[in-house]
């Protein structure tokens with residue numbers, strides 16, 4: 425099964441017979457401004473990549489946790505988690521003589537690779553719109569939360585998640601938190617600093633906020649037992665050297681991060697206003713994307729494509745998600761939306 429996530433500009437450009445350079449690509453939640461790539465020593469290209477301790481030190485500071493490893497994108501961890509649970513947890517359950525099989529709770533609307541990964545490994549799936557209640561949770565359950573959610577933008581507070589973690593821990597289950605878009609949430613609602621608790625695993629992505637999705641770097645923060653389990657499944661040299669080099673510098677560059685946050689906040693506020701006035705509907709999302717629910721979302725998606733604006737038609741076909749345009753992109757989008765409104 426191939427899932428569509430946006431970011432397929434080549435295909436869409438062919439379909440609508442418009443050269444790639446003429447498109448405004450708002451189909452992802454990746455920042456339009458990327459961290460400037462520093463000059464990279466030849467040795468970093470030439471050598472096999474070692475896990476970089478200085479990258480991990482930078483990550484510990486930036487994310488605020490001691491339990492963290494670098495991965496080749498958070499997607500790589502999403503794919504591997506079910507195998508880790510199968511191998512590792514099965515042993516634990518047998519040794520505790522537990523009969524429980526894990527049910528995985530997933531958001532009904534949200535980044536679908538989570539669901540795909542658990543389903544492919546034969547886990548029982550339950551879907552939620554509100555977080556599952558304590559009455560619904562069972563022994564050894566796994567609850568996946570995307571916070572803030574992509575594409576709905578729904579954000580759970582730290583207190584809500586810590587209460588959920590408490591319940592899950594009592595049931596000897598696990599909370600898996602995907603914080604791929606957390607960097608733009610102020611004040612942060614991340615609970616990554618709680619990953620000493622073996623019932624919590626947190627994923628972070630470098631692709632979105634730093635606008636570096638192409639280098640494929642992310643992090644898993646969890647109790648060392650989980651980090652070791654992930655390491656056992658990984659092959660050598662999985663996280664490439666240039667990506668580690670760039671990310672270390674980006675994570676330490678507080679000044680750029682502050683500027684980036686200000687700029688994304690301003691651009692996303694302008695986008696929100698533009699969408700609200702054009703479509704006369706509430707706008708959800710975060711400072712990395714904005715989502716509107718529309719009954720005629722598929723038609724509007726096509727109309728936008730015909731004008732060279734590529735957005736994300738959400739899986740449920742009832743919403744459009746707009747990535748954040750830069751200043752030039754906002755001008756183009758405003759013109760196109762004006763045309764549509766006529």
Ligand SMILES: Cc1ncc(COP(=O)(O)O)c(C=O)c1O
Nearest residue numbers: 497498499535574604629631642
């Ligand atoms: C919620 C969420 N988590 C994780 C990912 C994977 O991101 P990456 O592998 O680039 O870190 C995505 C990608 O779109 C996402 O939307």
